Amino acid sequence: MSKNKPVNVEVTLRHVRNDPNKLIRKFIKKVKKEKILEEVKGRMYYEKPSSKRRRMKKRKLENARKAQKEQNKKLNIQPMKR
Numbered sequence: 133m134s135k136n137k138p139v140n141v142e143v144t145l146r147h148v149r150n151d152p153n154k155l156i157r158k159f160i161k162k163v164k165k166e167k168i169l170e171e172v173k174g175r176m177y178y179e180k181p182s183s184k185r186r187r188m189k190k191r192k193l194e195n196a197r198k199a200q201k202e203q204n205k206k207l208n209i210q211p212m213k214r
Contacts, residue, residue, distance in 0.1 A: 139166050 148154035163169060179187075184209045203212065 139168060141166060141168065 141159065143159045143162065144153055145152075145155060148158055
């Protein structure tokens with residue numbers, strides 16, 4: 133999500149066939165996809181740039197490990213035992 137781009141999440145009853153439960157679920161799903169709550173929680177307190185970089189690097193490594201694990205599972209490669 134960019135810094136200057138406003139985010140508008142919109143769900144209408146017409147999209148969910150007048151079911152308010154589906155409307156709420158769809159709204160929550162869109163908010164999670166846009167990472168709006170994560171952004172708000174992240175801006176509640178100041179975070180030093182170095183700790184932000186450290187957190188992002190850790191997240192990248194975790195995602196890479198997860199992707200590699202899924203790729204190995206897809207190709208039926210067994211992990212090496214230590």
